[in-house]
Amino acid sequence: MKHSREYEIAFVGLKPGHHVFNYTINDKFFEHFEKPEFNNTSIEVKLTLDKKQGIFLLHFDINGVITLPCDRCGDDFQMPLWDEFDLVVKQIDDELVAQKNDEDAEVAYIGRSESLLRVDTWIYEFIVLSVPMQHIHPDDEEGNSTCNPLVLKYLNNQNPDQPNGLWDDLKNITN
Ligand SMILES: [Zn+2]
DSSP states (O other), rough: OOOOOOGGGEEEGGGEEEEEEEEEEEEGGGGSSOOHHHHHHHHEEEEEEEEEEEEEEEEEEEEEEEEEETTTOEEEEEEEEEEEHHHEEEEEEEGHHHOOOOOOTTEEEETTTEEEOOOOHHHHHHHHHHSSOOOOBBBOTTTOOSHHHHHHHHHHHHHHTTTTTHHHHOOOOOO
């Protein structure tokens, strides 16, 4: 797998204290990962890194929009995302890293001989985590659903005598 160096932080040269890194994430970013259920990604990730002795406190701010299909009507819609995540990265002896990294989701470990923090996998995981479980068109200001009105009409008035009502409506529109 080829990784972009854009997501490597050479922390050895950083002074102790806070450092801010900004990343603009689009669909191309996800080519290196399991394909997510959304696309048209436009997300800004602000990473604040607090460098301390042998430990890094990372704070990820996620802010943007994605496009994904609505669970109710099936049409694509834009979903805003905003969320934040904290991660502690500890430097430990190299030979302990593999066993330690299975223990805790909020703490990651890197070996003392490392000089780079790779942040793209964390960014990927936090973006995926920030997507709500339910994907449904938001309501408008009057509290009405913004789902596809034809599908809503069909779902609201399922009449056993007219099972083809939706398709008749669709035909009328396309004609
Ligand atoms: Zn919908």
